[in-house]
Amino acid sequence: MPNQESENTSTLTPEQRLTPASFDVLRACIVTIPDVETVRECVAYENAHQNREPILRLLAQQAAKVRDES
DSSP: OOOHHHHHHHTOOHHHHHOOSSHHHHHHHHHTOOSHHHHHHHHHHHHHHTOOHHHHHHHHHHHHHHHHHO
């Protein structure tokens, strides 16, 4: 049986991942990004909309983590 939680997190849009009001929820949305392509999409969304440096740093850390795990 597929892991439903990981399927749900991989189908979130960049907007859904990056708009939670709570920083803790936002961080959780970022650390569950399963692949580099999704990180890139989130970076593009963040650059186009809010361009928050702490969020971009979290995204860079997640990209590095995903690359290391591959």
